[in-house]
Amino acid sequence: MGPLGQYADRIHGYFAFPKLEGDISNRMKFRGKEKLVWSLNNYLGLANHPEVRKADTDACAQYGLALPMGARMMSGQSDLHEQLERELATFVGKESAYLLNYGYQGMVSIIDALVDRKDVIVYDSESHACIVDGVRLHLGKRFVFPHNNIENLKKQLERATRVTQETGGGILVITEGVFGMSGDLGKLDEIVALKKQYNFRLFVDDAHGFGTMGPTGAGVGEHLGVNDGIDVYFGTFAKSMASIGAFVASTKEVIYFLMYNMRSQIFAKSLPMPLVVGALKRLDLVRKHPEYREKLWTITNALQNGLRERGFNLGNTESPVTPVFLSGQTSEGTNLAYDLRENYNIFCSVVGYPVVPKGVIIIRIIPTAVHTLEDVEYTLNAFTKIKENLDAGKYSTGEIVDISK
Ligand SMILES: Cc1ncc(COP(=O)(O)O)c(C=O)c1O
Numbered sequence: 001m002g003p004l005g006q007y008a009d010r011i012h013g014y015f016a017f018p019k020l021e022g023d024i025s026n027r028m029k030f031r032g033k034e035k036l037v038w039s040l041n042n043y044l045g046l047a048n049h050p051e052v053r054k055a056d057t058d059a060c061a062q063y064g065l066a067l068p069m070g071a072r073m074m075s076g077q078s079d080l081h082e083q084l085e086r087e088l089a090t091f092v093g094k095e096s097a098y099l100l101n102y103g104y105q106g107m108v109s110i111i112d113a114l115v116d117r118k119d120v121i122v123y124d125s126e127s128h129a130c131i132v133d134g135v136r137l138h139l140g141k142r143f144v145f146p147h148n149n150i151e152n153l154k155k156q157l158e159r160a161t162r163v164t165q166e167t168g169g170g171i172l173v174i175t176e177g178v179f180g181m182s183g184d185l186g187k188l189d190e191i192v193a194l195k196k197q198y199n200f201r202l203f204v205d206d207a208h209g210f211g212t213m214g215p216t217g218a219g220v221g222e223h224l225g226v227n228d229g230i231d232v233y234f235g236t237f238a239k240s241m242a243s244i245g246a247f248v249a250s251t252k253e254v255i256y257f258l259m260y261n262m263r264s265q266i267f268a269k270s271l272p273m274p275l276v277v278g279a280l281k282r283l284d285l286v287r288k289h290p291e292y293r294e295k296l297w298t299i300t301n302a303l304q305n306g307l308r309e310r311g312f313n314l315g316n317t318e319s320p321v322t323p324v325f326l327s328g329q330t331s332e333g334t335n336l337a338y339d340l341r342e343n344y345n346i347f348c349s350v351v352g353y354p355v356v357p358k359g360v361i362i363i364r365i366i367p368t369a370v371h372t373l374e375d376v377e378y379t380l381n382a383f384t385k386i387k388e389n390l391d392a393g394k395y396s397t398g399e400i401v402d403i404s405k
Contacts, residue, residue: 003354003355004016004354004355011334014338015334015337015350018030018347019031020035020037020040020347023048024040024042024047024048024242025037025047025048025370026368026370026371026372026375028347030341030347033345034345035341035345035346035347036345036346036347036375036378036379037347037348038346038347038348038365038366038367038371038379039347039348039349039364039365039366040366040368041208041238041239041240041366042239042242042368042370043211043212043239043240043296043320043366043367043368043369044211044212044240044242044285044286044292044293044296044368044369045292045295045296045368045369045370046240046241046242046282046285046286046292047242048370049285051281051285052242052278052281052282052285055277055278055280055281056274056277056278056281058277059273059274059277059278060274062273063272063273063274063277064273064274065272065273065274066272067272067273068081068270068273069269069270070269070270071265071266071267071268071269071270072099072259072265072270073259073260073265073266076269076270077270078270078273078276080273080276080277080280081099081270081271081276083280084099084247084276084279084280084283085097085098085099085247087280087283088235088247088249088283089249091216091218091283091286091287092210092218092219092221092222092227092233092235092249093218093221093222093227093228094233094249094250094251095250095251095252095255096249096250096251096252096254096255096256097247097248097249097250097255098247098248098249098255098258098259098262098265099245099246099247099265099271099276100245100246100247100248100264100265100271101245101246101264101265101268101269101270101271102244102245102246102264103130103207103234103236103237103238103245103246104129104130104133105130105264106234106246106248106262106264106265107128107130107131107133107134107205107234107246108130108133108134108137108264109134109262109263109264109265110134110203110232110234110248110258110262111131111134111135111137111138111172111174111203112134112137112138112262112263113257113258113261113262113263114172114203114232114258115138115140115169115170115172116139116140116169117139117140117167117169118140118164118167118168118169118170119138119140119164119167119169119170119171119172120140120141120142120143120160120163120164120169120170120171120172121135121138121140121141121142121143121171121172121173121174122142122143122144122145122153122156122157122160122171122172122173122174122200123135123142123143123144123145123173123174123175124144124145124147124148124174124175124176124186125144125145125146125147126147126176126179126181126182127174127175127176127205128176128180128205128207130205131174131176131205134174135174140163140167140169141160141163143156143159143160144156147179148184148186148187150187150190150191150194153173153191153194154194154197154198157171157173157194157197157198157200158198160200161198161199164199170199170200170201171198171199171200171201172200172201172202172203173191173200173201173202173203174203174204174205175188175191175202175203175204175205176204176205176206176207176208177204177205177206177207177208177209177210177213177219177220177221178206178207178208178209178212178213178220178319178321179208179321180207180208180321181321181323181351181362181364182315182316182317182321182323183314183315183316183317183318183319183320183321183322183323184315184316184317184318184319185209185213185220185223185224185318185319186204186220188202188204188220188221188224188226188229188230189224189225189226191229192226192229192230195229201231201232202229202230202231202232203230203231203232203234204219204220204221204230204232204233204234205234206219206220206221206233206234206235207234207235207236207238207239207246208239208319208320208321209223209235209319210235210236210239210240210241211235211239211240211241211286211293212239212240212293212296212319212320213319216287216290217240217286217287217290217293219233219235221233231250231251231254232248232249232250232254233248233249233250234246234247234248234249235247235249237275237279237282240286241279241282241283241286242282243275243278243279243282244275245271245275245276245279292369293369295369296320296367296368296369297320298373299367299368299369299371299372299373299375299376300319300320300322300367302373302376303322303365303367303376303379303380304317304322306376306377306380307322307324307380307383310380310383310384310387311387312324312325312383312387313325313326320366320367320368321364321366322364322365322366322367323362323363323364323365324362324363324364324365324383325360325361325362326360326361326362326363326387326390327359327360327361328359328361328390328395328396329352329358329359329396330352330353330358330361331395331396332361332390332395332396333350333351333352333361333363333395334350334352335395335396336350336361336363336386336389336390336395337349337350337363339386339389339395340363340382340386344382344385344386346378346379346382348363348364348365348366349363349364350362350363350364351363351364365379
């Protein structure tokens with residue numbers, strides 16, 4: 001059944017595969033009761049924005065979900081797909097962009113296309129599963145560096161350079177803008193600085209940074225002032241844009257190369273028109289309404305400062321992703337999350353062993369622009385109480401609740 005599947009009978013429908021119902025907002029229904037929801041990547045609050053809902057509905061009425069049929073290369077091309085690509089490229093400061101049907105598949109396929117057996121991949125140890133799966137397809141050497149450890153990255157680059165001197169290949173460094181579980185940033189500035197010493201190209205998965213980070217929302221490269229040092233940039237529509245689909249941006253040459261060599265797009269149907277029209281509308285709102293991002297950061301700062309003042313360990317987050325690190329067994333983590341959900345009506349995700357080491361519990365909170373400062377205050381008070389319970393061992397005795405019963 002696998003590491004999580006073995007608990008399926010206990011967690012299915014509650015901690016795993018829960019059903020959140022109603023319009024996407026700070027308050028939704030879970031098992032018929034209203035909850036304060038802190039677990040959706042609807043960072044800018046676009047999911048239920050009236051203009052977004054209208055654009056999606058109108059586009060469905062106008063085009064249906066079939067158009068355009070076939071892969072982009074064969075028959076699935078449209079002016080609107082090209083327009084969205086031009087607008088995305090301009091927004092993230094690159095020459096060209098190419099749409100991807102899914103972020104995950106797209107990442108795997110970009111990695112597969114960019115390297116061959118002569119090349120070496122060097123990647124961060126905490127990379128998202130889509131990077132790990134892309135690396136798995138690679139037929140050449142791959143070297144991993146411990147998360148954000150630049151000294152070790154240098155060692156891996158030296159090893160990689162020795163390999164490529166023999167094979168005649170190149171080096172691709174892959175990391176993330178915002179690490180989605182811990183909220184810390186890839187050290188893109190330090191990595192870009194290494195280009196003076198080593199010959200490599202940098203590919204950044206900025207799924208959580210696109211729309212949330214940087215003065216205009218163009219991502220972590222913009223935030224750290226090193227956009228030009230990113231050779232290949234990836235963003236998804238599944239988070240800030242509150243939709244589905246993704247894109248890759250780079251030079252004209254690299255994007256042309258991907259258009260003609262990326263298997264996930266060559267051998268799959270084009271992104272349906274309503275998703276393209278919906279993404280154009282969302283991008284327009286991201287550009288025209290910096291106040292959505294400002295509101296996201298107001299909520300983020302209030303929440304993170306409040307939790308830190310109350311003694312919670314948030315690790316090294318520098319993004320809206322807010323992990324609360326607690327010590328305890330997985331059963332304590334599930335009891336605690338159950339208590340939050342049932343007695344405080346707060347819905348957030350909890351992560352324990354085997355996703356993180358034994359003895360560590362992470363409660364992951366995702367602030368958005370549709371949360372309020374009252375939501376933050378309420379949550380801070382609830383967290384103070386659950387921490388008291390955890391420290392008093394109440395969740396380990398099953399005093400509050402034992403979901404295994
Ligand atoms: C870092 C990262 N990369 C890629 C993806 C995949 O994106 P999508 O949901 O668009 O497939 C995600 C989403 O979970 C992510 O967090």
